[in-house]
Amino acid sequence: MSGFLAGLCVAVLPLLAAGFWLGRRTARPERLGGLGTPVEHATFQTLHTASLAAPPLRAGLTEETARKAARRLRSLLGTDALCLTDRETVLAWDGAGEHHREEVFQRLAGPLETGRGEAFRLTCDAPDCPLRWAVVAPLTVDDRVHGALVACAPRESAVLVRAAGEVARWVSVQLELADLDRSRTRLIEAEIKALRAQISPHFIFNSLAVIASFVRTDPERARELLLEFADFTRYSFRRHGDFTTLADELHAIDHYLALVRARFGDRLTVTLQIAPEVLPVALPFLCLQPLVENAVKHGLEGTTDQRHIGITAQDAGAEALVVIEDDGAGMDPELLRRILAGEISPSGGIGLSNVDDRLRQVYGDDHGLVIETAPGAGMKITIRLPKYQPGVHSAGRLPRP
CATH class of the missing domain: 3.30.565.10 (Histidine kinase-like ATPase, C-terminal domain)
Structure with a gap:
């Protein structure tokens, strides 16, 4: 279990860093309702949002769990749209530009095969669509790519690339813990059946x-x-x-x-x-x-x-x-x-x-x-x-x- 805890710590610390970044970019300079400085407020908000996204992911990666987690993860990154996929399809899309679902998934072949993230320009003629760039971060469990987190934004951003990668690492840890829970359940059930x-x-x-x-x-x-x-x-x-x-x-x-x-x-x-x-x-x-x-x-x-x-x-x-x-x-x-x-x-x-x-x-x-x-x-x-x-x-x- 120590390996999972270590992975969890490695994944959460960058989220806190992202929270500090968001705090500097979005929070007011004055203190906020007794929560401390804007950076501290952003940190607390980051942890709270992550805690809300974790329970669905601990049940594995399905359409239902992806739908429940996507909104929280988009809030965590502050992007215009975010989607979660497995290796077969887009499981959930949250935010604007859902007409990009097929285009996004068609661009995932490389990241799903190599396990490396990438960013690419979205093609869109819709005047009211704010999405122009997408950042892909693979979701990896035990060295196997299970799917991807895709964050979409109006413009290219190196900070978003880094933040999406760290959030994807955190999601991967939750999925790894879900696998561990299922393995333990199967083992316990097998032992009980054997004894009975x-x-x-x-x-x-x-x-x-x-x-x-x-x-x-x-x-x-x-x-x-x-x-x-x-x-x-x-x-x-x-x-x-x-x-x-x-x-x-x-x-x-x-x-x-x-x-x-x-x-x-x-x-x-x-x-x-x-x-x-x-x-x-x-x-x-x-x-x-x-x-x-x-x-x-x-x-x-x-x-x-x-x-x-x-x-x-x-x-x-x-x-x-x-x-x-x-x-x-x-x-x-x-x-x-x-x-x-x-x-x-x-x-x-x-x-x-x-x-x-x-x-x-x-x-x-x-x-x-x-x-x-x-x-x-x-x-x-x-x-x-x-x-x-x-x-x-x-x-x-x-x-x-």
């Missing part, structure tokens, strides 16, 4: 029912299954460490599959191909088991056909490559996209979207789930786990009681 749904209640009920069915006919088998159930639930409900090893996760999956095979019998076959060198690799706790549970749910439930689940873990240089594949019912790719995007929630279990979110949070967006599926074609899920990642350390296997 570590074990499917449906799976617990079915496992206990299977164990009960063997109590009289095969007590030894019932005892073995009860131990499998105890080991699996103990691992799933563990309370220490955010990460585990691939060996421990696969060990828990083995317990899970033992209970599933007891229920479905010969209808389920499982093959495992695990390279020993990847077993110590650390990964987010309870990350693979939900994917295997998903394969069972969509492969076996609701059908009497035989199904196969394959689990492989291979050494791929700096990464471990894990693949979970089934020949079940598969899924519509568009439905899958909506689930991963969080637009709809799957029923039961931790779900694919939760695992995808956690992988992206830990390793970055390029390490999310790679899923190949289609209706009737089964599902293949590929996961790339870096062998060495800062902050990713396993707590190790829990001792048996």
Whole structure:
């Protein structure tokens, strides 16, 4: 968070400088209503206006938030017109000369591509339009240009160029904080879902029912299954460490599959191909088991056909490559996209979207789930786990009681 605060300070101080400039240019020489000198009054006014513009921007850059913020930002700069854009369109225009919207956006290709601001002359034949110059200042978050702030004025001004750039930096900080808020929200939601749904209640009920069915006919088998159930639930409900090893996760999956095979019998076959060198690799706790549970749910439930689940873990240089594949019912790719995007929630279990979110949070967006599926074609899920990642350390296997 210190980096964001530092960025915020860097952005606010130039705003104060702009406030002092505006105070010298626009305020009366006499003291103003107990607020001190004209420069002090301009400073207070600058801070107040910035505080009013910040809340909408902390919700991200949309048409609604841009519309709410644009008027405050125009007041902050004292320009005749101001607009906010994303990479696709003008989101909001405040002030005179709105007929310049299309012309302005057409001139943004360079700044949106390079991230560098520029100024250009506006072409206008309207006698009552005061706008003749526009200053473009890109809005950048994490080195990526999200849009632009464009200030329009009657004449070219080096001071406006500098002021627009500093205000754009301040807006960028607000958008960066908005991204941080969304990331924290997604992480918290993912953790809560994981804690609440570590074990499917449906799976617990079915496992206990299977164990009960063997109590009289095969007590030894019932005892073995009860131990499998105890080991699996103990691992799933563990309370220490955010990460585990691939060996421990696969060990828990083995317990899970033992209970599933007891229920479905010969209808389920499982093959495992695990390279020993990847077993110590650390990964987010309870990350693979939900994917295997998903394969069972969509492969076996609701059908009497035989199904196969394959689990492989291979050494791929700096990464471990894990693949979970089934020949079940598969899924519509568009439905899958909506689930991963969080637009709809799957029923039961931790779900694919939760695992995808956690992988992206830990390793970055390029390490999310790679899923190949289609209706009737089964599902293949590929996961790339870096062998060495800062902050990713396993707590190790829990001792048996």
